[in-house]
Amino acid sequence: MATQAQPAAPAVRKKTTGRQRNSMHDGFLRHRNFRWMKIATVLSITCLVSYFLVDVQPRHNGGSWYGYTLGTIGALLILWLTCLGLRKRAITPGGWSLKAWTSAHVYLGLSLIVIGTLHTGFQLGWNVHTLAWSLMMIVIISGIFGIYFYATLPDNLSNNRADSDGAVTERMMIEQLRSLDRQLHDAAQPLDPAQAALVQASLEQDPFDGNFFQRIGNSYRGCETRAAIAELRRMRAYQPRMGDDPLDKVDGLLQRKESTLARLRKHLQIKSMLQVWLFVHVPMTFALLAALSAHIFSVFFYW
Amino acid sequence: MSEIFRVAIIGSGPAGKSAAGRAASLGLSHILLEKTDHLSDTIYKYQKGKHVMATPSQLVLRSDQEFEAGKREAILENWNQRTKELGVNVKFNAEAKAIRGTGPAIEGSVHVIEMRGRDGTITKKEIQRYAPPYEIELTNGEKIMAENVVFAIGTQGNPNRMRCPGGDLPHVQYQLDDPTEYVDEHIVVIGAGDAGIENARGLAEDAAQGNVVTIVSRGPEAPSPKESFPTAKEANALALLGDRNAGKLFIRFETDTASVEPGWITFSTRDGEERVRCDRIIARIGSAPPRAFIEECGIAFTSADRLAFPQLSPVFESTAPGIFVIGALAGYPLIKHCMNQGYDVIEFINGNTELKPADEPILEAKFRDLPGRKSVAEWLDLLRENVTILNGMNPLQMREFMLDSDAKFYRKGDVIFERAAPGSSLFAIAQGSVAVQIDPSDTSKIVPIGQGSIFGEVGLISGRRRGATVVAAEDTICVEISRNAALKLQSQVPTAKKAIERISTERLLLQMFGSGLKPDDIAEVVETSKIRQVKPGEAILKEGDEGNEIYVIRVGSMIVEKEIGGKPVFLSYLPAGSYVGEMALIAGGRRTATVKAAIKSEVIRIDGDAFKKVLEANPELLKRAKRDMASRQDINAFIEAKKDSFSGVVDMYSGVANFLVENGIGEATDVLLIDESLCVGCDNCEKACADSHDGLSRLDREAGRSYAHLHVPTSCRHCEHPHCMADCPPNAINRGPDGEVYINDTCIGCGNCQRNCPYGVIRMDKVPPKKPSLLSWLFFGFGPGPGEPSKKWAYANSDPGVEKPKKAIKCDMCAGIEGGPSCVRACPTGAAIRVAPDEFLTVARLEQEEA
Numbered sequence A: 001m002a003t004q005a006q007p008a009a010p011a012v013r014k015k016t017t018g019r020q021r022n023s024m025h026d027g028f029l030r031h032r033n034f035r036w037m038k039i040a041t042v043l044s045i046t047c048l049v050s051y052f053l054v055d056v057q058p059r060h061n062g063g064s065w066y067g068y069t070l071g072t073i074g075a076l077l078i079l080w081l082t083c084l085g086l087r088k089r090a091i092t093p094g095g096w097s098l099k100a101w102t103s104a105h106v107y108l109g110l111s112l113i114v115i116g117t118l119h120t121g122f123q124l125g126w127n128v129h130t131l132a133w134s135l136m137m138i139v140i141i142s143g144i145f146g147i148y149f150y151a152t153l154p155d156n157l158s159n160n161r162a163d164s165d166g167a168v169t170e171r172m173m174i175e176q177l178r179s180l181d182r183q184l185h186d187a188a189q190p191l192d193p194a195q196a197a198l199v200q201a202s203l204e205q206d207p208f209d210g211n212f213f214q215r216i217g218n219s220y221r222g223c224e225t226r227a228a229i230a231e232l233r234r235m236r237a238y239q240p241r242m243g244d245d246p247l248d249k250v251d252g253l254l255q256r257k258e259s260t261l262a263r264l265r266k267h268l269q270i271k272s273m274l275q276v277w278l279f280v281h282v283p284m285t286f287a288l289l290a291a292l293s294a295h296i297f298s299v300f301f302y303w
Numbered sequence B: 001m002s003e004i005f006r007v008a009i010i011g012s013g014p015a016g017k018s019a020a021g022r023a024a025s026l027g028l029s030h031i032l033l034e035k036t037d038h039l040s041d042t043i044y045k046y047q048k049g050k051h052v053m054a055t056p057s058q059l060v061l062r063s064d065q066e067f068e069a070g071k072r073e074a075i076l077e078n079w080n081q082r083t084k085e086l087g088v089n090v091k092f093n094a095e096a097k098a099i100r101g102t103g104p105a106i107e108g109s110v111h112v113i114e115m116r117g118r119d120g121t122i123t124k125k126e127i128q129r130y131a132p133p134y135e136i137e138l139t140n141g142e143k144i145m146a147e148n149v150v151f152a153i154g155t156q157g158n159p160n161r162m163r164c165p166g167g168d169l170p171h172v173q174y175q176l177d178d179p180t181e182y183v184d185e186h187i188v189v190i191g192a193g194d195a196g197i198e199n200a201r202g203l204a205e206d207a208a209q210g211n212v213v214t215i216v217s218r219g220p221e222a223p224s225p226k227e228s229f230p231t232a233k234e235a236n237a238l239a240l241l242g243d244r245n246a247g248k249l250f251i252r253f254e255t256d257t258a259s260v261e262p263g264w265i266t267f268s269t270r271d272g273e274e275r276v277r278c279d280r281i282i283a284r285i286g287s288a289p290p291r292a293f294i295e296e297c298g299i300a301f302t303s304a305d306r307l308a309f310p311q312l313s314p315v316f317e318s319t320a321p322g323i324f325v326i327g328a329l330a331g332y333p334l335i336k337h338c339m340n341q342g343y344d345v346i347e348f349i350n351g352n353t354e355l356k357p358a359d360e361p362i363l364e365a366k367f368r369d370l371p372g373r374k375s376v377a378e379w380l381d382l383l384r385e386n387v388t389i390l391n392g393m394n395p396l397q398m399r400e401f402m403l404d405s406d407a408k409f410y411r412k413g414d415v416i417f418e419r420a421a422p423g424s425s426l427f428a429i430a431q432g433s434v435a436v437q438i439d440p441s442d443t444s445k446i447v448p449i450g451q452g453s454i455f456g457e458v459g460l461i462s463g464r465r466r467g468a469t470v471v472a473a474e475d476t477i478c479v480e481i482s483r484n485a486a487l488k489l490q491s492q493v494p495t496a497k498k499a500i501e502r503i504s505t506e507r508l509l510l511q512m513f514g515s516g517l518k519p520d521d522i523a524e525v526v527e528t529s530k531i532r533q534v535k536p537g538e539a540i541l542k543e544g545d546e547g548n549e550i551y552v553i554r555v556g557s558m559i560v561e562k563e564i565g566g567k568p569v570f571l572s573y574l575p576a577g578s579y580v581g582e583m584a585l586i587a588g589g590r591r592t593a594t595v596k597a598a599i600k601s602e603v604i605r606i607d608g609d610a611f612k613k614v615l616e617a618n619p620e621l622l623k624r625a626k627r628d629m630a631s632r633q634d635i636n637a638f639i640e641a642k643k644d645s646f647s648g649v650v651d652m653y654s655g656v657a658n659f660l661v662e663n664g665i666g667e668a669t670d671v672l673l674i675d676e677s678l679c680v681g682c683d684n685c686e687k688a689c690a691d692s693h694d695g696l697s698r699l700d701r702e703a704g705r706s707y708a709h710l711h712v713p714t715s716c717r718h719c720e721h722p723h724c725m726a727d728c729p730p731n732a733i734n735r736g737p738d739g740e741v742y743i744n745d746t747c748i749g750c751g752n753c754q755r756n757c758p759y760g761v762i763r764m765d766k767v768p769p770k771k772p773s774l775l776s777w778l779f780f781g782f783g784p785g786p787g788e789p790s791k792k793w794a795y796a797n798s799d800p801g802v803e804k805p806k807k808a809i810k811c812d813m814c815a816g817i818e819g820g821p822s823c824v825r826a827c828p829t830g831a832a833i834r835v836a837p838d839e840f841l842t843v844a845r846l847e848q849e850e851a
């Protein structure tokens, strides 16, 4: 009897450690009362002041002990900044918060303008070293655009989605379009061929077929729905009015489709703007890493 | 009338067909009556291909039928086969309608049925019981005679029928198995509850089917979806309105059915009658629980409570001699339990008195760690005798009760629970005694609680955290009664309910007012107090009214509002365990604010004069009450002052508070909010949730409602009294040590919790296969990347040999993950936060808002 298998006891649940609660929240820029902004400012000012205090002969350059120091700090910073991409996706347990990381990323990233530039000693030219510096500046400037978008666009995204009974989601907008299309299809049956063709063109146009620039500029010049509305109205202006005109229904549906399309397009526009700068920021980061390696390699081997 | 069967079994679910199988093997003369034309209708109606689970795993199956976890189809096939092999005498299409004893009247055995009308009046109906044999009348008029009757009809009940002329035509149906079956039909769905809405949406979902779908609702259309469809979940109501706006289907409000003919339906509306084309009617107007039918047979229930079950002896015999009740109807909602009971009940009827219940090993395991070698029966007796609230139970009830509860042994000095720990269970002291540490700063201040009494009732009733630390004062044996078991207990044993209410009122008052009060001091207050249910939105106090009662919030929460400048302004949020009404009592005058329920609540109404006496006798208490009052007056004054200078801010504060309360925050303990002025829509929160939880996200960021850039996404709120727990057959939903409501592995995937959660946060899904590591995705592009993998990827990469069941999944508040909620930690901008409502709805927020 002693060896009878016992049913496995259910794992006992324990209180989780490191659980933090904060009901008063602040965004990443204001995180902890601008802690990282303060740190980055101190760092930058220290570098600036020491630049003028330290006397390097014949003049400041990347190869002096002082230049090396700044260079090392800068390179390490760049590596660390790149790690944000990893941190964002590696959902490991622990007390980290991506908000704090982003906050530090932004302010320390900005301090690189000072650190990186002082490291060059303002000796710029047509070489791999300056290439690395320029790429760094491109990454930083794209980051500044990012901050601008992150600070200004979310409100618009939210307003555009807002609705009297809560908020519509992207999926709902697409559903709405689909069903409007179905209704249009039915409502267009009694129309004459020329009119029906206009509606058909609106149905056939995929709301997603706009290219990236149309999407982000929210200018869809070839919009068949808008064209159909205009053209049908023009045609009708020459037709005698009769009660129960099928065109009335089609016109109403087309208008609803247009306003739904407008909302979806605005949604896509804002979403693209929130991402577009990353298409510069991230690839340029990789280019920067490559250039940085080349820069360091050449400094040590081809002095 | 020919044969008198030894036993007639009504209902061929797991319980009934197992009983019939046993009767057949024993060679008893028997008949199995089944309403439908197939066995086991409840399981027959499960979704196609559903994986049926065999929980609890420790329970051995004792039946002539077989049962193992597997696909619905395989299980039904096996049961049909076995039923044939065993030679069971089945009669299909035999719905029992009435049962009468044909013997002499049993003297003094009268069953009184109380019927409560809508207006609250109670009518009584007396039923004289007659001795067996019983005559069972079927709906088709046939009659069947049997000495014993076993009721195994489950709890599904019968759908309510349409009563209008033509309501019995064949194209009126009460269920919809497969909405894709119908094409090009005009279909009318009657009843806009969840079932009706789901059916209507299903029928209209694919436009290619060409159905013209209309859903009919009696009530009028209101400004908010929730009020337009009061019996449906908000998510369903919203989706239905969405479909209507999208032109997929039609909704008719304020409409009733006047008559039905083939091909047509006539509605009666406010503007008169209207005849409309209609090829098919799907009526989803609720179902009547089987209770009325069973009571008519002379079977008493333990109480009038909706949760009550029939009153049964240890051998499942009801109050009508020779009528037995088993299965879900007897309170055992799992297939294995049902089958075992089917076997047992036939053995009992056949005169077997030695049989030990099959749940013996489970109970043995529960008592294994207690000191002193006692048998299960001895333990059960000891608990029942020693614990006052268990005195009224019979041995069968005790067994069932212990299946949901735990017996625990504590050494002297052991902590039983700590102050502020979450927990909704009730403790009863079977042996020994405990000490309650009432002052967190001084552990020597204690209140003793002795053998036989209970503690922990605050957590049980209000769903809030424990109010004090409790330690064992000597070696002690306690029964920890889960919330479900405690609710069942209260509905089965009315005296237990009274006792718990009294103790909880007394303790709540003592704890709230502190100041060295003794039970004797407040005896009169407790005696004259009344518990009152409050509907959501109903006011217990109105600004300007007279009155000096005090109200203590026992369950739920309230909001306090004051009319300023013609508009109601939100003043504060009161969780359970707070009191209101003291101002009028202490300072005199009229009520200064309106207090109304944020959600369905319960308050204790305390007589003002009785309480005044207590105040006068206890200067300490009076001082404290005055202090509380002063701080509330300060808040009111603060807001009123702000109202003039910063009226926009105050309106906003009021608006946000009301919005949150409307969205059920009043019953939440922890809710995910998104500040949409920070959210960049990256969905990293969802991805993080999926990546830290088996690849399935438990939140839908975009869905849900917003107000003033504050968004309540679809994610669990960890309600104080979780609706999802109510109907879980294996009791798989519990509250964990972090306060999280979580679902454990024993989930059988029945979907009840998904239907019961009013916030639509539970999804049924199977765990996708494991993804390649993050680095191999980053560097080599292996796998689908972070976040929940697409269904396509999951399908292509899962092992076809292994069948994974669909289970209920929901947010577990990241319990057990160091650092807490992944969704919050992974938000790059700080938009996502998880908060408790009483932390969030404070004036401090107003001050911050202003800054």
Ligand SMILES: Cc1cc2nc3c(=O)[nH]c(=O)nc-3n(C[C@H](O)[C@H](O)[C@H](O)COP(=O)(O)OP(=O)(O)OC[C@H]3O[C@@H](n4cnc5c(N)ncnc54)[C@H](O)[C@@H]3O)c2cc1C
Binding pocket: B010, B011, B012, B013, B014, B015, B016, B033, B034, B035, B036, B039, B040, B041, B042, B043, B046, B047, B051, B052, B053, B054, B055, B094, B095, B096, B097, B152, B153, B154, B155, B156, B326, B327, B328, B329, B332, B333, B334, B335, B336, B338, B729, B748, B749, B750, B751
């Ligand atoms: C979606 C879903 C999934 C579930 N999954 C699981 C699972 O995986 N594992 C598990 O253990 N449990 C599961 N359950 C619970 C389980 O199905 C029930 O507890 C069990 O079926 C109850 O069995 P029963 O014999 O008491 O009643 P039922 O199975 O409900 O059977 C009652 C039978 O009686 C018949 N009947 C009713 N009234 C009359 C009448 N007047 N005359 C004649 N016949 C009548 C009915 O047609 C029916 O066939 C699930 C439940 C649901 C709803």
Ligand code: HEM
Binding pocket: A078, A081, A082, A083, A084, A085, A086, A088, A102, A105, A106, A107, A108, A109, A110, A112, A136, A139, A140, A141, A143, A144, A146, A147, A150, A278, A281, A282, A285, A288, B682, B828
């Ligand atoms: C040389 C310096 C920098 C490097 C190498 C760098 C690199 C990166 C990388 C690799 C990411 C991850 C992108 C992703 O995975 O989605 C990132 C994100 C980001 N960076 Fe930078 N960055 C630099 C400077 C800056 C600066 C100066 C700013 C702001 C002023 C900035 C703002 C951001 C922001 C806002 C994000 C997005 C965070 C998120 O949404 O997850 N970066 N950066």
Ligand code: SF4
Binding pocket: B674, B678, B679, B680, B681, B682, B683, B684, B685, B686, B701, B826, B827, B828, B829, B830, B831, B832
């Ligand atoms: S992670 Fe934060 S910013 Fe991204 S979608 Fe979620 S809430 Fe919005």
Ligand code: SF4
Binding pocket: B715, B716, B717, B718, B719, B722, B723, B724, B725, B741, B756, B757, B758, B759, B760, B761, B762, B810
């Ligand atoms: S699943 Fe629903 S009912 Fe259950 S705790 Fe969460 S929000 Fe409340």
Ligand code: SF4
Binding pocket: B688, B689, B690, B693, B697, B698, B699, B715, B810, B811, B812, B813, B814, B821, B822, B823, B824
């Ligand atoms: S708390 Fe955890 S489980 Fe809940 S939604 Fe957030 S990440 Fe998912």
